[in-house]
Amino acid sequence: STIISSSKSSSSFKNDSSLLPSKRQQQQHQHQSSSLSTLSGTTNTHLKSPPSLQPSTTTRTKTTDATNNNNNNSSMDDEYGNMESSGQIYTHPQPYHLESFGLFGHHIPGGRGHHHNHHHYNHHPTTSPLPRGVLHPAYINYNTYGTLNSKRDNVLVICHALTGNSSLEAWWGELLGPGKAFDTDRYFVVCANILGSCYGSCGPSSARPGMDGSDSDDGSGDGGGNVPRNKEGQAIYGIDFPDVSVRDTVRLQLIMLKNELKINSIKCVIGGSFGGMQTMEYCVMAGASRPDMGQSSMGSNGGGTMMMMMANNNDTNKAPPAAVPYGLGEFTTRRNGRIEPFVRSAVPIACGARHTAWQIAISETQRQAVYADPKWNNGRIDPHDPPHAGLSVARQVGMVSYRTPLGYHQKFGRALTDESGPSYGSRAPWQVKSYLEYQGKKFLDRFDPVTYVKLTEQMDSHDVSRGRGTMEEVLSHVEIPVCVLGIDSDILYPLREQEEIAGWLPNGELKIIHSDAGHDGFLLEQDQVAAHIKSFLYSHD
Numbered sequence: 001s002t003i004i005s006s007s008k009s010s011s012s013f014k015n016d017s018s019l020l021p022s023k024r025q026q027q028q029h030q031h032q033s034s035s036l037s038t039l040s041g042t043t044n045t046h047l048k049s050p051p052s053l054q055p056s057t058t059t060r061t062k063t064t065d066a067t068n069n070n071n072n073n074s075s076m077d078d079e080y081g082n083m084e085s086s087g088q089i090y091t092h093p094q095p096y097h098l099e100s101f102g103l104f105g106h107h108i109p110g111g112r113g114h115h116h117n118h119h120h121y122n123h124h125p126t127t128s129p130l131p132r133g134v135l136h137p138a139y140i141n142y143n144t145y146g147t148l149n150s151k152r153d154n155v156l157v158i159c160h161a162l163t164g165n166s167s168l169e170a171w172w173g174e175l176l177g178p179g180k181a182f183d184t185d186r187y188f189v190v191c192a193n194i195l196g197s198c199y200g201s202c203g204p205s206s207a208r209p210g211m212d213g214s215d216s217d218d219g220s221g222d223g224g225g226n227v228p229r230n231k232e233g234q235a236i237y238g239i240d241f242p243d244v245s246v247r248d249t250v251r252l253q254l255i256m257l258k259n260e261l262k263i264n265s266i267k268c269v270i271g272g273s274f275g276g277m278q279t280m281e282y283c284v285m286a287g288a289s290r291p292d293m294g295q296s297s298m299g300s301n302g303g304g305t306m307m308m309m310m311a312n313n314n315d316t317n318k319a320p321p322a323a324v325p326y327g328l329g330e331f332t333t334r335r336n337g338r339i340e341p342f343v344r345s346a347v348p349i350a351c352g353a354r355h356t357a358w359q360i361a362i363s364e365t366q367r368q369a370v371y372a373d374p375k376w377n378n379g380r381i382d383p384h385d386p387p388h389a390g391l392s393v394a395r396q397v398g399m400v401s402y403r404t405p406l407g408y409h410q411k412f413g414r415a416l417t418d419e420s421g422p423s424y425g426s427r428a429p430w431q432v433k434s435y436l437e438y439q440g441k442k443f444l445d446r447f448d449p450v451t452y453v454k455l456t457e458q459m460d461s462h463d464v465s466r467g468r469g470t471m472e473e474v475l476s477h478v479e480i481p482v483c484v485l486g487i488d489s490d491i492l493y494p495l496r497e498q499e500e501i502a503g504w505l506p507n508g509e510l511k512i513i514h515s516d517a518g519h520d521g522f523l524l525e526q527d528q529v530a531a532h533i534k535s536f537l538y539s540h541d
Contacts, residue, residue, distance in 0.1 A: 086167075086200070087141045087142055087143040087166050087167070087193075087200055088141070088142055088143065088144075089139050089140070089141055089142075089200065090139060090140055090142060090192075090252075090256040090260045091137050091138070091139040092135075092136075092137065092138040092139065092252060092255065094136075095134050095135070095136035095138075096134065096135045096136065096137075096138030096248075096252065097133060097134055098133045098134065098135060098242060098243070098244060098245070098248045099133075099245045099247050099248050099326075100132065100133040100242070100243055100245070101132070101133025101134055132242060133242065134242075135195075135202060135242060136209060137202065137209070138195070138202055138252060139201060139202050140192050140193050140194075140195055140200075140201040140202070140249075140252055140253065140256060141165075141166050141192070141193040141197075141199060141200025141201045142166050142190060142191065142192040142193065142253075142256065143166045143167055143168065143190075143191050144188065144189065144190050144191075144261075145168065145176060145182070145184050145188075145189040145191075146183075146184035146185070146186075146187050146188045146189050147184075147188060148188040148261075148263075149188070151264060151265075152262060152263055152264040152265075153263070153264050153265035153266075153267065153335065154186065154187050154188050154267060155187065155188050155189075155190060155257075155263050155265070155266045155267055156182055156187045156188070156189045156190070156266075156267060156268050156269075156270065156537075157190050157191075157192070157253070157257065157266055157268070157269045157270070157282070157343075158172070158182065158189060158190070158191045158269075158270050158271060158275070159191075159192075159269065159270070159271030159274075159275035159276070159278035159279055159282075160191065160193070160194065160271065160274070160275050161271075161272060161273040161274045161275050161523075162273065162274045162398075162455055162456070162459060163443075163446075163447055163452075163455075164199075164274075164275070165193055165197070165199035165200070166191045166192055166193040166199065166200065167191070168182070168189065168191040171523060172523070172526070174526040174527075174530065175526060175529065175530050175533070176189065180530065181529075181530040181533040181534045181537070182533075187267065190257065190261065190263075192253045192256065194249050194274070194278075194455065194458070195244050195248055195249040195252055196241065196244045196249070196451070196454050196455055196458055197451065197455065198447060198448055198451040203237070203241060203451055203454070204228075204236065204237050204238050204239065204241040204448070204450040204451050204454055205230065205236055205237070205238075205448060205450075205451065206236060206237055206241075207234060207235065207236060208227065208228075208235040208236050208237050208238075208240075211227065211235035226380070227240075228240065228379075228380065228381075228450075229383065230383050231383045231384060238379065238380070238381070238450055239378075239379030239380065239381075239450055239453075241450070241454055243457065243458075243461075244454070244458050244461075245458060245461040246274075246277050246278060246281050246458060246459070246461055246462045247281055247285070247326075247327060247461075249278060249281075249458070250278050250281040250282055250285060251285065251327065251330075253278075254282070254285065254286055254331050254342070258331070258342070264333055264335065265333050265335050265340075265342060265343075265344060266282075266286070266342060266343045266344060267344050267345065267537070267541070268343075268344065268345045268346060268347060268536075268537060268540075269282040269283075269287075269343055269345075269346045269347070270346070270347040270349070270533060271347075271348065271349065272348075272349035272350050272351070272485075272522035272523065272529075273349070273350050273351060273493070273519065273522060274351075274455075274459050275349070275351075276348040276349045276350055276351030276493075276522075277348075277351050277355075277459065277462040279346050279347065279348040279349075279351075280346075280348050280351065280353060280462075280464050280501070281327075281462075281464060282343050282346060283343070283346050283348070283464075283475075283478045283480065283482060283505075284327065284328055284329075284464045284468070284474060284475075284477075284478060285327045285328070285329075285330045285331055286330065286331035286332075286341055286342040286343040287341045287342075287343040287344075287345075287346060287478050287479070287480040287482075288328055288329040288341065288474075288477040288478045288479060288480075289329050289341075289477050289479055290328055290329030290330070290332075290477075291325070291328065291329070291477060325467060325468035325469055325474075326466075326467040326468055327468075328468050328474065328477060329341070329477060331343075341479065341480055343480060344480055344481075344540070344541060345480050345481045345482065345483075345536070345537075345540045345541075346480060346481075346482045346483075347482070347483045347484075347485060347532075347533055347536060348482065348484055348485070348498075348501065349484075349485040349486075349522045349529065350485065350486065350487050350490055350493050350498075350519055350521070350522040351462075351493050351497070351498075352462075352493055352497035352498070352500070352501065353463075353464050353465070353471055353475065353497070353500065353501050353504070354462055354463035354464065354465065354466075354471070355459060355460050355461070355462040355463065356497075359459075359460070359492065359493070360460045362397070362398075362401050362492065363456040363457075363459060363460050365397055366394035366395075366397045366398055366452075366456060367394070367453050367456060367457075369390050369391075369393040369394040369397060370387055370390040370391055370394050370449050370452065370453055371390070372390055373387035373388075373389050373390030373391075373449075374387075375387035375388075375389075375390070376390060376449065379450060379453075381449065381450065386448065386449055387449050388444050388449075390449065391440075391443065391444060391447070391448075391449045391452060392437075392440030392441060392443065392444060393440060394452060395439060395440045395443040395447075396436040396437070396439060396440045399436060399439050399440075400436070401491070401492045401519065402492065402518060402519045402520045403517060403518040403519070403520060404489045404491060404516060404517070404518035406489070406516050407489075407516050407517055407518060408432060410516065411432075411435075412430070412431045412432040412435065414430075415430075415431040416428065416429050416430060416431060417429040417430070417431050417434050471504060472504055475501070475504040475505050476504070476506060478505055478506065478507075478508075479506065479507065480507065481507045481508075481509075481536075481540050482501075482502075482505050482507060482508045482509070483508075483509055483511060483532065483533075483536040484498045484501050484502045484505075484508055484509065484510045484511070485498070485510075485511050485512075485513055485522070485529065485532055486498030486499070486510060486511075486512055486513065487512075487513045487515055487517075487518065487519065487521040487522065487525075488512055488513065488514050488515070489515055489516055489517065489518050489521065490518055490519045490521065491518060491519070492518070492519040493519060495512065498510055511532050513525050513528045513529065513532075514528070515528070
């Protein structure tokens with residue numbers, strides 16, 4: 001693989017708010033703006049599928065004020081700007097079979113008597129009819145920018161990280177717009193929300209199927225008393241939201257791109273952190289050759305043999321037929337007179353090919369912080385009194401892992417917020433303590449505990465080799481050019497993991513971002529990231 005270094009730049013982050021959308025696309029799904037910490041269900045409460053949507057054909061522009069609530073800590077800011085849930089909604093027309101349905105799950109008609117072991121000490125019954133491994137309805141929020149060309153192939157797909165959303169301008173704004181890396185004069189840019197998120201997609205705060213509004217009778221015979229509800233008393237998924245894998249998210253996004261937006265070919269998929277994991281799945285599902293199978297079963301309307309089998313399987317009591325290997329080379333297209341991968345190139349940033357024990361441990365530490373809050377109640381939380389203390393600590397743990405010892409030393413050292421206070425001990429007013437508490441509290445305004453637990457579990461599912469063969473075998477089938485970006489100070493997803501990916505990929509190259517910011521360098525070092533992306537896009541079809 002090729003290793004290219006770039007010069008070090010400042011790790012401070014400035015929000016680019018010049019591209020917030022002013023003109024919503026033809027069909028818009030409005031949600032209350034992300035005050036989700038109480039799992040109130042003010043987002044994702046619809047059950048009916050919205051009308052069919054059409055892709056935007058104009059660049060979305062709007063100016064907004066994204067004020068910094070903690071100017072004193074500007075170089076250590078939360079990496080996100082104004083977060084919202086608005087956009088367009090794609091709803092899958094049929095029951096959506098998750099990875100667990102076909103591989104290790106099973107369907108129990110009616111759901112009666114089914115027990116879901118969510119955690120080793122959290123044993124709770126699913127009291128309403130929720131078939132394991134199936135979502136219906138399944139829907140995701142997405143936004144588009146720029147103009148789709150007549151060939152419908154000038155498409156960039158951007159994947160967001162753990163707590164991001166589909167409003168690309170809120171977190172990678174400096175890369176979006178005319179003449180920038182995500183050039184809206186040149187490309188049709190699509191950013192889709194993660195399945196299970198609280199920013200407009202089907203997730204724990206969504207209305208629970210099979211229960212009408214606040215009706216306490218779900219047909220289970222227990223009056224629905226154990227069913228999670230939001231502040232308004234409406235039944236929601238809550239902790240009973242099914243286990244979703246990264247593959248489930250990516251497959252639904254791919255179906256949306258093909259069937260909803262009628263995309264013929266994707267020029268490049270780009271994402272960092274959890275977005276990089278999605279990007280890796282795009283490479284395997286839509287950028288690889290399919291071993292031991294002829295191309296006759298995969299056409300421009302496809303999604304591969306498994307997807308067509310699943311789409312045509314209307315009997316949800318039967319698992320879909322087996323296919324080889326799971327999802328590998330599943331999405332193809334006909335372009336320039338031949339069958340080729342649906343995705344033509346990719347840029348995964350600051351991630352590995354699988355979530356390692358180190359990363360799972362950090363995720364689990366954050367989940368344990370939530371579980372330790374007495375208000376967690378095995379996930380059966382009171383929407384009026386949720387486990388905010390646990391979620392705040394979980395976010396603080398995350399904020400430490402996203403940065404570096406040097407970054408914390410340079411910003412805070414041993415400084416105190418009040419020099420007249422004690423210089424050590426339980427009452428010492430450390431600046432770093434104040435910063436972490438501020439970030440934890442700030443996070444409560446835009447996320448909820450159950451969604452956070454579920455999304456970290458989805459992130460831990462990441463392993464592109466699972467059920468497909470060895471990592472070397474799987475990635476050897478990825479035939480598209482892939483530019484892997486790693487950050488030299490990243491302690492969460494260390495550079496050796498990006499080196500491994502680039503080495504396994506037949507057409508892979510590694511480029512290094514130099515930063516003291518650690519993992520968050522993929523968001524903070526936007527000049528370096530943009531330069532590498534622009535160079536890669538210009539040098540590949």
